[in-house]
Amino acid sequence: MSQTFDALKAKLSNADLGQAKEVMEQAKQAHEDGKIDENEKKELFESAKSIIGGKGLGGIF
Numbered sequence: 001m002s003q004t005f006d007a008l009k010a011k012l013s014n015a016d017l018g019q020a021k022e023v024m025e026q027a028k029q030a031h032e033d034g035k036i037d038e039n040e041k042k043e044l045f046e047s048a049k050s051i052i053g054g055k056g057l058g059g060i061f
Contacts, residue, residue: 011023
């Protein structure tokens with residue numbers, strides 16, 4: 001696993017709604033930049049979604 005993935009995963013461990021959305025944006029960008037792979041991105045998104053509770057995701061996918 002990459003350092004970027006580990007850092008984003010750590011951010012999610014104590015994240016609130018706003019931070020979870022921010023981590024999703026950062027995960028998307030890190031994937032586009034080749035810093036994390038597709039599986040890592042999916043894992044981060046799933047973790048963030050569980051924090052968000054499926055609400056307020058508008059337009060970040």
